[in-house]
Amino acid sequence: MTESKPNSFRNQPDDRGHFGQFGGRYVAETLMPLILDLEREYTAAKADDSFRAEFDDLLEHYVGRPSPLYYAPRITKELRKEAPKGKGAQIWFKRDELNHTGAHKINNCIGQILLARRMGKTRIIAETGAGQHGVATATVCARFGLPCTIFMGATDVKRQQPNVFRMKLLGAEVVPVTSGRATLKDAMNEALRDWVANVHDTFYIIGTAAGPHPYPELVRDFQSVIGREARAQMLERTGRLPDLLVAAIGGGSNAIGLFHPFLDDPSVKMLGVEAAGHGLDGDEHAASLAGGFPGILHGNKTYLLQDEDGQITEGHSISAGLDYPGIGPEHAWLKESGRVEYTYATDKEALDAFQLLCRTEGIIPALEPSHAIAAIVKIAREMPEDSIVLANLCGRGDKDIFTVAEALGVEM
Numbered sequence: 001m002t003e004s005k006p007n008s009f010r011n012q013p014d015d016r017g018h019f020g021q022f023g024g025r026y027v028a029e030t031l032m033p034l035i036l037d038l039e040r041e042y043t044a045a046k047a048d049d050s051f052r053a054e055f056d057d058l059l060e061h062y063v064g065r066p067s068p069l070y071y072a073p074r075i076t077k078e079l080r081k082e083a084p085k086g087k088g089a090q091i092w093f094k095r096d097e098l099n100h101t102g103a104h105k106i107n108n109c110i111g112q113i114l115l116a117r118r119m120g121k122t123r124i125i126a127e128t129g130a131g132q133h134g135v136a137t138a139t140v141c142a143r144f145g146l147p148c149t150i151f152m153g154a155t156d157v158k159r160q161q162p163n164v165f166r167m168k169l170l171g172a173e174v175v176p177v178t179s180g181r182a183t184l185k186d187a188m189n190e191a192l193r194d195w196v197a198n199v200h201d202t203f204y205i206i207g208t209a210a211g212p213h214p215y216p217e218l219v220r221d222f223q224s225v226i227g228r229e230a231r232a233q234m235l236e237r238t239g240r241l242p243d244l245l246v247a248a249i250g251g252g253s254n255a256i257g258l259f260h261p262f263l264d265d266p267s268v269k270m271l272g273v274e275a276a277g278h279g280l281d282g283d284e285h286a287a288s289l290a291g292g293f294p295g296i297l298h299g300n301k302t303y304l305l306q307d308e309d310g311q312i313t314e315g316h317s318i319s320a321g322l323d324y325p326g327i328g329p330e331h332a333w334l335k336e337s338g339r340v341e342y343t344y345a346t347d348k349e350a351l352d353a354f355q356l357l358c359r360t361e362g363i364i365p366a367l368e369p370s371h372a373i374a375a376i377v378k379i380a381r382e383m384p385e386d387s388i389v390l391a392n393l394c395g396r397g398d399k400d401i402f403t404v405a406e407a408l409g410v411e412m
């Protein structure tokens with residue numbers, strides 16, 4: 001789906017899955033044949049018009065794409081109040097929260113289940129942390145009538161009961177993982193183990209732009225529908241490209257999906273926003289780039305939250321979808337190459353931004369994109385009035401109202 005051009009930021013990874021020094025496929029030998037098989041099939045699928053046509057058709061009629069591109073007049077005005085004269089960028093949103101299931105994750109799940117079917121696989125597995133990727137996977141499995149097993153840390157199963165129930169309603173089996181700390185990392189390990197043991201019939205749907213090659217590439221390609229649409233919509237509406245793209249980062253799939261189609265547009269700046277939780281001083285955050293260092297997890301080399309012994313540490317964020325302990329390898333490379341800038345927002349800043357969007361635009365965002373909005377609150381006032389900031393509104397906030405109520409001390 002990506003054309004290869006010299007000197008392009010869009011021609012990574014290399015044929016062994018490296019984004020600069022990051023990425024790759026650090027997997028057990030038993031997994032290698034599966035990974036190579038997947039890579040072969042994905043290469044064939046990319047070149048197959050009928051694969052692309054089926055993907056596009058489902059995105060249109062099942063997911064509800066294209067999602068709107070929305071100019072947000074009242075938050076723009078609100079942020080201009082604090083800005084010097086002539087400053088205060090126009091704020092625009094890509095409305096991916098309007099997708100079926102309420103977030104961007106479904107784009108990737110549709111792509112991967114079509115790949116699974118193409119490979120003749122009859123059973124789907126996935127890992128999930130907060131449960132959102134589990135729900136999106138269970139959704140596409142119901143749609144295609146495939147049995148589905150979701151690995152979820154036992155701690156998360158307890159914390160995320162509504163999503164566990166959603167997955168069960170959709171027909172999935174949820175397997176609580178009790179090893180390690182019984183959270184996302186352990187669920188990922190368990191899913192990889194299951195995959196090796198059941199190669200013949202099983203496809204593993206990874207939920208973010210991470211994992212061993214070719215997952216970071218294929219998840220990016222499936223999510224790039226966000227940026228392709230946004231680029232065309234912006235040109236049609238304003239006759240020009242945005243000045244700055246902003247997206248929240250857990251593993252980085254919605255961000256790379258927005259950024260990738262713009263990477264070779266030098267006038268477009270980009271900002272990824274990690275979750276700084278209670279702040280970067282302690283370890284109560286989920287900012288892998290700002291507060292971690294390179295290591296290997298989930299089959300690829302990237303920035304990770306880890307202690308001095310290289311043990312993966314548990315991230316914290318008010319938003320359950322952002323506490324992935326790593327970040328997709330393409331982001332690690334985009335940071336080092338300087339093409340994309342990365343910053344962070346705390347729980348408190350995200351909570352304020354969440355309320356601001358509710359009141360100014362009548363949109364209840366998920367806590368994840370609230371981190372992107374928090375970053376915009378800080379920078380829009382320094383940009384000229386005729387500049388355009390485009391943020392990905394990657395999820396809606398229905399799932400988060402109980403968390404927000406608790407954080408605000410409201411009894412429901």
Ligand SMILES: *Cc1c(COP(=O)(O)O)cnc(C)c1O
Pocket residue numbers: 103104105132133207208209248249250251252253254255321322366368369394395396
């Ligand atoms: C899962 C999730 C995220 C984080 O995942 P990325 O791969 O970084 O996009 C962000 N926003 C929402 C709404 C999510 O559900």
